[in-house]
Amino acid sequence: MTEPRTAIVTGAARGIGAAVAQRLASDGFQIAVVDLDESSCAATVDAITSAGxxxxxxxxxxxxxxxxxxxxxxxxxELGAPTVLVNNAGILRDNLLFKMTVEDWDLVMGVHLRGSFLMTKYAQKHMTEAGYGRIVNLSSTSALGNRGQANYSAAKAGLQGFTKTLAIELGKFGITANAIAPGFIQTDMTAATAERMKVPFDDFIKFSADQIPVQRVGQPEDIAHTASFLVSEGAGFVSGQVIYVAGGPKD
Structure with missing residues (x-):
């Protein structure tokens, strides 16, 4: 990059979002750390600024x-026109279908799908004007179906269709759109899942690792490495793809 580009990472106060924000900052991007509560972004901002x-x-x-x-x-x-957007913000409201409330369905759809739509709708204007852009949406292996996650699975599957449509519509403006579908990543969110299942988190991690070909669970940095590639100059011919980062094949 001849001059710093501005990248937006949503849900960047912790977990995958924080790791992606820090990695892109180390790649030379200026980072907008977006989360529901501005004060919760302090740790991520401090980590970035303390590293220069x-x-x-x-x-x-x-x-x-x-x-x-x-x-x-x-x-x-304050930072400059954003030409990179990572839609990572997400919430869980897990439950079996017959127990799931309409509110829990709507909340999950609102953050994952409506949120990604709105962020992309208003950020893409700056990308089309610049003739350059990178959009990365966070899907999940749950898009393939997961017990107790009808809302989350539907939202994450929806993001894959959204991503492919963005790639088709925005490609002529020099904008790529791709999705990352993480498998089991060790974060506060997966800890919450273990708690919901009434399983000690360490046991949950060990059980999950045993089911993964590489015999370990993922870390937020694993997703950050993939995001770093997808938003790079060199990834300009990669668009409309869903990359499963799950320690093994998912299909």
């Missing part, structure tokens, strides 16, 4: 159109 990078904490509910518009405008004004 540039980061801005931005509080926004990605499912709220006005908040998204305001966030994108602020990022463009």
């Amino acid at each position: 990078g540039t980061a801005l904490a931005v509080g926004a509910d990605v499912s709220n159109e006005e908040q998204v518009k305001a966030a994108i405008e602020r990022i463009a004004a």
